[in-house]
Amino acid sequence: MSHAPVVLGIDLGTTATKVVAAGSDARVLHQTERGYPLRTDESGEAVQDAVQVRDAAIEALAECVAWADERDHPVAGLSFSTAMHTLVGLDSAGEPATPAFNWADTRAAEVAKRLRSDWDAAAALHRATGTPVHTQSVMVKLAWLTGSRADLTRDVVRWCALKDFVVAAFVDEFVTEYSLSSGSGLQDMATLRWHEPALEVAGIRADQLPEIHAPTDALPLKSQVAKAVGLPEGLPVVLGGGDGPLANLGVGAVGPGVAALSLGTSGALRVTRDRPGVDDRCRTFSYAMADGLWVIGGAVSNGAVVAQWASEAFGVDVADLLDEASEVPAGAEGLMALPYLLGERAPWWEPGLTGAFVGLRRSHGRAEMTRAVVEGVAQQLALVRDAVADSGAEVRAVRATGGGFRSRVWADAIAAALDIDLELAEGSGGSGLGAVLLGWRALGELDSLQRAADLVRLDGKIAPDPAAAQLMARRRPLVDQLHKALRDLAL
Numbered sequence: 300m301s302h303a304p305v306v307l308g309i310d311l312g313t314t315a316t317k318v319v320a321a322g323s324d325a326r327v328l329h330q331t332e333r334g335y336p337l338r339t340d341e342s343g344e345a346v347q348d349a350v351q352v353r354d355a356a357i358e359a360l361a362e363c364v365a366w367a368d369e370r371d372h373p374v375a376g377l378s379f380s381t382a383m384h385t386l387v388g389l390d391s392a393g394e395p396a397t398p399a400f401n402w403a404d405t406r407a408a409e410v411a412k413r414l415r416s417d418w419d420a421a422a423a424l425h426r427a428t429g430t431p432v433h434t435q436s437v438m439v440k441l442a443w444l445t446g447s448r449a450d451l452t453r454d455v456v457r458w459c460a461l462k463d464f465v466v467a468a469f470v471d472e473f474v475t476e477y478s479l480s481s482g483s484g485l486q487d488m489a490t491l492r493w494h495e496p497a498l499e500v501a502g503i504r505a506d507q508l509p510e511i512h513a514p515t516d517a518l519p520l521k522s523q524v525a526k527a528v529g530l531p532e533g534l535p536v537v538l539g540g541g542d543g544p545l546a547n548l549g550v551g552a553v554g555p556g557v558a559a560l561s562l563g564t565s566g567a568l569r570v571t572r573d574r575p576g577v578d579d580r581c582r583t584f585s586y587a588m589a590d591g592l593w594v595i596g597g598a599v600s601n602g603a604v605v606a607q608w609a610s611e612a613f614g615v616d617v618a619d620l621l622d623e624a625s626e627v628p629a630g631a632e633g634l635m636a637l638p639y640l641l642g643e644r645a646p647w648w649e650p651g652l653t654g655a656f657v658g659l660r661r662s663h664g665r666a667e668m669t670r671a672v673v674e675g676v677a678q679q680l681a682l683v684r685d686a687v688a689d690s691g692a693e694v695r696a697v698r699a700t701g702g703g704f705r706s707r708v709w710a711d712a713i714a715a716a717l718d719i720d721l722e723l724a725e726g727s728g729g730s731g732l733g734a735v736l737l738g739w740r741a742l743g744e745l746d747s748l749q750r751a752a753d754l755v756r757l758d759g760k761i762a763p764d765p766a767a768a769q770l771m772a773r774r775r776p777l778v779d780q781l782h783k784a785l786r787d788l789a790l
Contacts, residue, residue, distance in 0.1 A: 302370060302372045303322045304322065304323075304372065304374070305321060305322055305328060305367055305372045305373070305375065306321065306322075306323075306374070306375050306376050306377070306378055306537075306735045306739055307320050307360065307363055307364070307377050307378070307735070308320075308377075308378050308379075308728075308733070308734030308735035308738065309356055309359075309377060309380070309539075309734065310381070310542065310729075310730050310731035310734060311356060311379065311380070311461060311462055312382055313401060313403075314335065314337055315333060315335065315355070316335075316352065316355045317332045317359065318330065318332075318359045318360050318362070318731070319728050319731035319734070319735055320367060320372065320735075321732055321736075323739045323744045323745060325732065325736060325754035325755055325756075327728040327732055328372070329367070330363075330728075330731070331359045331360075331363045331366070332359060333355035333356070333359040334355070335347060335348070335351045335352055336348075336351075338398070342406075343405040343406040344404055344406060345401040345402075345403035345405075346398035346399060346404060347398065347401060347461070348398065349395040349399040349461055349464050349465075352399065352461060352465060353464065353465045353468050356465055357524060360377070360528045361527065361528040364528050364529045364530055365529065374530060375535075375738075375739075375742060375744075376517065376534060376742055377469070377530075377534065377535070377738070378538075378539045378734040378735060378737055378741070379465075379536075379538060379539030379540075379734055380539050380541070380545045380730040380733060380734035381460065381461065381479060381539070381541060382542055383402065383479065383541040383542060383543055384436065384437060384482055385399055385400060385402065385437075385460045385461035385462070386399070386400040386437045386440050386441065386458065386459075386461075387400070387458070387460070387464055388451075388452060388454075388455030388457070388458055389455065389457045389459065389464065390455065390456055391456045393467065393473070395464065396452075396454040396456075397455060399461045399464075400440055402435040403435075404434070404440065405642075405650050406443065407434050407439045407440050407444075408434050408650050408651065410439055410442050410443040410446065411432060411433055411434045411439045414432050414442070415432050422581050423496075424484065424497055424500070425581045426576075426581065427487055427488065427489075427496070427497070428481075428483075428484050428485065428486060428487065428488060428494055428497055429481060429482075429488045429575055429584055429585030429586060429593075430481075430482055430484035430584055431484075431581065431648045433648045433650065437460070437482075437483035437484055437485060438483065438484030438485050438497050438501045439484065441501035441502060442501050442502060445502030445503060446502060456507070457473065458507055458508060459475065460475060460480070462475075462479060463475045463509050466536070466538065468524060469524050469536050470518040470520065470536050471521045472518060473509050473510065474511075474518070475508075475510070475511055475512070475538075476511065476514040476538040476540060477513065477514065477587050478514040478539070478541050478544050478545075478586065478588060479514075479539075479540055480509075480511055481585070481586045481587040482541050482584070484497055485497045485498060485501060486511070488575035488576070488585060488587075489575070491511060492511065493505040493508060512538055513538075514537075514538055514540040514587070514589040514737060515538075515589050515590070515737065515740060515741035516537070516538050517535035517536060517537045518536050519533040519535070520533060520534040520535075535738075535741070535742060537734075537741040537742075539737055539738070540588065540589060540733075540734075540737065541586055542729075542733075543567060543569055543586055543594060543596075543598075543730075544569070544587065544588035544589075544592075544593075544594045544733075545588070545730040545734055546559055546561060546569075546700070546729050547569055547571050547588065547594050547733070548588065548732075548733035548736055548737060548748060548752060549728055549730050549731065549732040549733030549734075549736065549755070550698040550724040550729070551698060551724065551752040551754075552569070552571060552697075552698045552752070553588075553592065553751070553752035554749060554752065555571075556570065556692075556693045556695035556696060557570065557571065557696045557698065558570040558596070558684070558687070558694045558696070558697045558698070559594075559697075559699075559700070560680065560697050560698070560699045560701075560721070561699075561700055561701045561729075562602050562676075562700075562703035562704060562713070563701045563702055563703065564602055564604045564607075565598060565600050565601065565602045565604070565641075566598065566601075566602035566603075566676065566679075566701070566703075567597065567598040567599065567645075568596045568597065568680050568697075569586075569595065569596030570594065570596060570687055570692045570693075570694055571588065571592050571593070571594050572592070572593060572594075572595060573591055573592060573593070574593060575587070576593075576595070576690060576691075577595065577690060578687070578690035580646075580689070581648075582597065582645060582646035582648075582686035582689075583595050583597050583646070583686050583687055583690055584596065584597060584598075588748065589740070590740070590747070590748050595690055595692050596683060596687055597644065597645020597646055598644050599643065599644055599676065599679045599680060600639075600642055600644050600650075601638045601639060601641055601675075601676055601679070602676060602703060603676075603701070604641065605673065605675070605676055606620065606621055606669065606672070606673065606703075606709075609665065613669075615665065618705075620666075620669050621669065621673075621706040621709070623665065623666040623669065624666050624667075624670040624673060624708050625670075625708040626666065627666050627667050627669075629674070629764065629766070629770055630674075630767075630774075631667045631668075631674060632662065632663060632667050633660070634657075634658050634659060634660075634663050635656070635657045635658055635675070635774065635778075636654065636655070636668070636671035636675040637654050637655045637657070637778070638672045638675035638679070639653055639654040639655075640654050643679070645679075645682075645686070646683055647782060647786075649786060652782070652785065655785055657781060670708070670712075673708055673709060674712050674716070675778075676713075677709075677712040677713045677717075677771070678716050678771065678775055678778050680716060680717070681716040681717050681771070681775060682775065684717055694717075694719070695719075696719070696720070696722060697717060697720070697722065698721075698722045698723075698724045698757070699722065699723055707761075710761040711763075711764065711767070714762065714763040714764075714768075715763045715764055715771050716768075716775075717763070718763050718768040718772065720760050720761065720762050721760065723757060723758045723759045723760065724757055724758060736751035736754075737751075739751065
């Protein structure tokens with residue numbers, strides 16, 4: 300007897316591909332995973348082997364299909380999610396002619412700095428495309444590659460995102476979708492077409508890029524991959540979208556005023572609304588989801604990585620160190636930290652920014668310093684929320700997910716900085732589940748993305764401490780002042 304059908308969400312991450320199996324009730328039934336390396340040999344380098352990623356996706360999918368077969372869950376379709384801001388050059392045969400550049404590759408920093416030196420031009424690109432002029436931007440990476448790296452681009456005929464290359468192996472067509480391409484810095488938010496001024500900066504032509512489809516468009520699975528994974532030829536393959544927008548869907552943060560907050564190595568806060576656009580000061584991004592919905596928000600480069608840094612610096616297990624920090628009162632005994640260990644993205648978009656402790660005294664030890672960097676990250680996420688609010692997108696609720704929330708000190712600090720309850724969605728399945736729900740929407744089983752979000756279950760709630768929230772609010776203007784002072788230092 301067959302059980303309920305499933306859609307398999309293929310989530311192409313930075314260091315692993317996960318395949319999530321879930322029914323139309325949003326219940327995650329199974330997950331498989333295959334890892335691959337992120338090469339960082341050269342200073343600023345962060346690249347992957349696109350073929351390894353493609354093969355890992357097929358292997359993880361085959362394992363998940365085998366699980367579904369064993370338990371008589373028919374597979375209704377496939378759907379994709381992917382890390383955003385990736386880039387790979389293809390040769391005339393459609394094979395990779397370059398490594399796959401990750402968002403974290405910062406070798407285009409000088410190009411980004413040059414482009415941002417003309418603020419009016421940079422702001423015009425940001426407002427048109429929804430993507431900051433920053434090293435994570437595909438447009439900026441292309442400007443660097445086409446302008447100075449002929450050694451990497453001599454055999455390139457076409458350019459695409461890493462997911463586009465993987466999807467081409469599944470459906471044998473060179474396509475992308477407007478959720479993923481909206482984070483490239485190359486797509487016009489208003490028209491959902493390639494933006495000619497951005498293409499000019501990037502040094503490429505529109506005919507070198509994939510054809511843009513809707514995220515809910517489905518194409519037939521080709522026979523070669525179908526046989527390799529044990530699925531029928533012609534099965535619907537939903538193009539899917541970027542992991543940021545789909546993470547909102549996966550935690551149910553789709554309705555007006557409901558934000559998704561993620562805390563892993565880095566962090567992000569995004570709220571969904573029914574139109575694109577960024578704030579007047581160009582502090583936020585604006586990326587498409589599907590069905591006319593967009594997310595506006597910002598990603599911070601420094602998330603739980605700051606606690607890992609403290610753990611390594613002090614020679615203490617990170618969980619033990621966070622437990623010590625949780626015993627320190629809010630405010631870290633007068634210590635403040637600007638936790639810019641990896642530069643910073645939102646709301647500053649300054650990859651060269653460095654960190655600092657302010658107010659350091661002899662009485663401060665590792666627990667206070669750790670509490671201070673945790674609170675520094677929390678304040679940065681609150682600054683992103685403030686920028687989102689300035690764009691006209693109210694934040695009335697926050698659904699939070701990510702490994703950082705295994706420690707209560709993270710949840711307490713972020714709830715206080717935002718002065719709002721954190722609704723924990725750890726068991727939701729994240730962007731992989733978002734891909735599944737988008738797949739069910741594409742197959743006609745869900746009548747709206749809001750209906751899909753309503754199905755997501757929550758794990759609990761963390762309320763802010765009122766006194767801690769007041770303290771964080773008083774300090775937050777200082778963060779901006781100290782950031783400006785730090786930025787002007789030539790160390």
